[in-house]
Amino acid sequence: HNIAGLISAIENATKIYENNGFIYNLDQENNIISSTFISNIKISKSKKNLILTGFAWASPKGYQKAIDMKLNNQMIEKNIWKSFRKDELQGWLVHALHSCKPEIIRENINIQIDGNEFHNLDGFFCALGEEIHGVSGYFGRNIYSLYDCLRGDFGVKYISEFNWLNHKRSKTILKTKFIEIVEIFEDYNINIKVLLN
Structure with a gap:
């Protein structure tokens, strides 16, 4: 040494x-x-x-749990974040931010989120990150970081379409944040389709 x-x-x-x-x-x-x-x-x-x-800097609750899962090669499929408690999801999202290194910049992608797959705003961001970047993917952890991600440098140059299945459930859960999210995507000229499944 x-x-x-x-x-x-x-x-x-x-x-x-x-x-x-x-x-x-x-x-x-x-x-x-x-x-x-x-x-x-x-x-x-x-x-x-x-x-x-x-x-x-103190890591949010759930961060070390996500690190341990990664070190033990347990991040092998989507939706592992669903095993985290509500108060651990920010830890998952911070881990996803630190570990997401998109190798290619994609353009004109279509994404689909199902409102039945999450139960709060943090869950929405977990689902969105994985929809765009796969297992433990990152694409924002709050409203302000969503703006950052849509500006570029997070593996996506342009999202052309966002299909939101079961949006009424999301609207009930997310309340005013639902409207903010829709407006943010509209600000970036992303075609949003709200669908009932």
Whole structure:
């Protein structure tokens, strides 16, 4: 173990990033599985010890559960997020954000969401992410991030059509957020078809 090299790397990084940085969780091939942002990093060192202190970003509930599932190769099919409790879904979505790396940019795609497949706003975003990007896919975790995703850099250049099955149930569950979501898609000239199944 090269402690002197580690100390030097941390000191250089904290200078470059103004005492902010990430701690990464790596798999056996040194691929980044997850990260934790730390601000106000301070280094205390002695001959045998290195202590980092700072403020760590706390992952939402459910995040570690999703990480563990990924590390154990349990993310093999869609809808695994349905096994998460309501208060764990933001953790699932943050994991999906950190792990979604679309390899191709797709254009003019048609998507379909079934209102019977989710029970709250977080569930809608879980279903939307998987509809667009497959297993544990990401395409927003709240209204504001949906805007970001539709602007680009999230694997989709343009969605041409959005078919919303059982939309009346979604409207009841999502209330005013349903209207906001529809308006956002309309702002991006996406043809929305609300359908009863």
